[in-house]
Amino acid sequence: MIKNVHGNTVDQLGEDIVSGRYAVGAALPPEPMLCETLGVSRTVIREAVKSLVAKGLLITGPKLGTRVLPEEHWNWFDxxxxxxxxxxxxxxxxxxxxxxxxxxxxxxxxxxxxxxxxxxxxxxxxxxxxxxxxxxxxxxxxxxxxxxxxxxxxxxxxxxxxxxxxxxxxxxxxxxxxxxxxxxxxxxxxxxxxxxxxxxxxxxxxxxxxxxxxxxxxxxxxxxxxxxxxxxxxxxxxxxxxxxxxxxxxxxxxxxxxxxx
Incomplete structure (x- = not known):
């Protein structure tokens, strides 16, 4: 199945998290840096982050930023x-x-x-x-x-x-x-x-x-x-x-x- 820009961005960030490129508890790079690295807009990054939050890989919040959760929080049925x-x-x-x-x-x-x-x-x-x-x-x-x-x-x-x-x-x-x-x-x-x-x-x-x-x-x-x-x-x-x-x-x-x- 061919994925769109959103799907490809979710895949890239998801693989980076699962592989340990972004360590548990670490914050994701700032949006401008992710936009430049992945070649997508801020809107795409924000939607991808929402998807990864729903899958249990990330958590977001005021003064917290966007951080990687331990794998016991990940949705292994996804x-x-x-x-x-x-x-x-x-x-x-x-x-x-x-x-x-x-x-x-x-x-x-x-x-x-x-x-x-x-x-x-x-x-x-x-x-x-x-x-x-x-x-x-x-x-x-x-x-x-x-x-x-x-x-x-x-x-x-x-x-x-x-x-x-x-x-x-x-x-x-x-x-x-x-x-x-x-x-x-x-x-x-x-x-x-x-x-x-x-x-x-x-x-x-x-x-x-x-x-x-x-x-x-x-x-x-x-x-x-x-x-x-x-x-x-x-x-x-x-x-x-x-x-x-x-x-x-x-x-x-x-x-x-x-x-x-």
Missing amino acids: PDVVVWQSKIGFTREFLRDLQELRRVVEPAAVRLAAERATADDIANIEEAYAGMRAAIELGGDYVTHDLRFHQGLLRACHNRMVIQMSKALGALLRTAFELSTMRPDGPAQSLPLHRAVLDAVIARAPAKAERAILVLIDGAGEDIETVLNSRRKLPSLALPAPRLKARLPAAVAAKPAAPAR
């Missing part, structure tokens, strides 16, 4: 904040918090989904699952379908607050899913685990659905640890989700190579 963090690099603490959040929210939501999911809910989740399977077999965007699968489960619990949370969780969940896809055969290995969750929801088996989603979440946690320990470069959410390569059919993969001539 997709922009998560994207800025992804550009800087995810810490183990951030990913630990994400895993703990998933373990708190998703199992309870899936239990409710197993009790309350409608035929339309099931159809939407089935469609997302089919997209995941197609991406594995034929190549393509796995992460988007994975995100749709999990958000579909959260919506299927028919709790208005959880549904609202599912929208805010989007960037956080995408973080976990992209890291899992970095592990060789990670998506292929997790696909049956997704099927087990969906089958339990269809069977109206809340306890079974809860156990299945916990297995899936814990498996994702292991994938994340593997990627972190490999010291591979982590994905940036500012970029489109990576596409999987098509998997060779089993018969073709097992066929011995022709002898060299």
Whole structure:
């Protein structure tokens, strides 16, 4: 998505704050200096500051100026904040918090989904699952379908607050899913685990659905640890989700190579 001048200015200042260029408690440079540095008007700077105040990164006030708040004040459900963090690099603490959040929210939501999911809910989740399977077999965007699968489960619990949370969780969940896809055969290995969750929801088996989603979440946690320990470069959410390569059919993969001539 192409952003306008306001959006680009919010991004630049937000990244500078998250990266630590402006330290916690420090005042932002005066407006004229920011205008010159970023090449924008005072009006744009003021509107950008308002946006960052709303996201919890800044505080403004008389005799206080505009100062950077500690990260515990930042709105981690704001997709922009998560994207800025992804550009800087995810810490183990951030990913630990994400895993703990998933373990708190998703199992309870899936239990409710197993009790309350409608035929339309099931159809939407089935469609997302089919997209995941197609991406594995034929190549393509796995992460988007994975995100749709999990958000579909959260919506299927028919709790208005959880549904609202599912929208805010989007960037956080995408973080976990992209890291899992970095592990060789990670998506292929997790696909049956997704099927087990969906089958339990269809069977109206809340306890079974809860156990299945916990297995899936814990498996994702292991994938994340593997990627972190490999010291591979982590994905940036500012970029489109990576596409999987098509998997060779089993018969073709097992066929011995022709002898060299």
